Amino acid sequence: MDLQQMRYVVAVAETGGFTRAAERCHVVQSALSHQVARLEKELGARLFERTSRRVRLTAAGEAFLPAARQALEAAERARAEVAAASGQIRGTLTVGSIPTVTAVDLPAILGDFRRRYPQVRIHLRAGASERLVGQVRDGALDAAFLGVPPGFRTQGVRDRELALGRHVAVVAPDHPLATRDRVDLGALAGELFVDFADGSAARAQSDAAFAAAGLRREVAFEVSGVELMARMVRNGLGIALLPELFAAGLHGLRGVPLTNGPVRVERLVWSRAAPSPAAAAFLALLDVDTRLPAA
Incomplete structure (x- = not known):
């Protein structure tokens, strides 16, 4: 064999x-x-x-x-470790990310990494936060960028908070709310929503905010990606709640600030095991200390 x-x-x-x-x-x-x-x-x-x-x-x-x-x-890990011992970083780097990450400029970071370590093969996998945590824990990903509610707890991985931000109501330019400077969730309760799948961390942030305000809402359209979500909002099928910085980059849509909207924490997670040379180099670019805690 x-x-x-x-x-x-x-x-x-x-x-x-x-x-x-x-x-x-x-x-x-x-x-x-x-x-x-x-x-x-x-x-x-x-x-x-x-x-x-x-x-x-x-x-x-x-x-x-x-x-x-x-x-x-x-x-492959053995070959990478031998190369690292002689000062060469090789192997594979596999990173996961939510589609709406804003705490870091991920393309810029990966571009910088490739220029520094051209012999490393880079893979990027998009997915929901809860799934990405499991993939890091299982070793399928070296690191991942999440967007989760403040109370979200990661299990079996190491993590660091990157940023905390608020959501805005994303509406079409001709929507009655588009001219408002600010609204509260009560003004949105009668609207139809486009949102992520029920049970996902991205959906839970919005659901929790409405529940805390004692309000109900109707999610008429569930989607798996923000591109389809934006197109549906743009065509007047509903409104959405998205992180403010991400929403600002959506062409042809208006982000209306919320007084009591959802709060999202962006986190970086990586394995509790010793990282590969490529993973250690990537995490070093993010100023992450990869030394394992003392026993």
């Missing part, structure tokens, strides 16, 4: 076929299939069920895949 065989198995599992896996790995399909077959013979079990229409993991394949990924990640 070798790392290349594991790499082929992971590629087949992720692409769903031997042809696409071979294209990803830059080898001919026959060579990839031969190596997977050799590995199956060594293990004494088939890893894939092959039909004319699809390729899928067997029970043995499902059991093998996580271990194969861990082995590949450990090998």
Whole structure:
């Protein structure tokens, strides 16, 4: 068993076929299939069920895949650590972020990082705050930028508060509220809202603010991204509540300040384990002390 065989198995599992896996790995399909077959013979079990229409993991394949990924990640980490010992930062940096982050200029930070460490592969993953925390905890992300209510507690990760900001009511330019200098939640209670999915941290901030004011509201449209949210507000389907600094950058919409609106805390989270050389270099750009607490 070798790392290349594991790499082929992971590629087949992720692409769903031997042809696409071979294209990803830059080898001919026959060579990839031969190596997977050799590995199956060594293990004494088939890893894939092959039909004319699809390729899928067997029970043995499902059991093998996580271990194969861990082995590949450990090998890459070992190479990165050796390179770091000689003063070179290599490997992979995977960062997660909410779409509405404003506490940092993330593109600028990642651009600076790439100029400093051109041998590091950078990946950015967008998602909801609660999901990003789990991915950092599980090791799928090196760090993540969250936007959460003030009482939100992160579990199993290290974290730092970056900024605290207020939401504004985001309305179309011809909406009756667009000319107001300031409104309270009571003035919004009769409006239809466009918001994120129920149960998400982004939605909870607004729900909590209305509940604290003793008000109910109707969320008529649930969306997964701010681009669709902005388009729906722009077309008069409803209004939205978004962080003030982020809303200021939305073309063709008006952000109306709220007297009792939601408050959002932006946080940076990273793993409790020792970071990889690439992750440590990224966190250093953010002035984060990555030394582990004394036992």
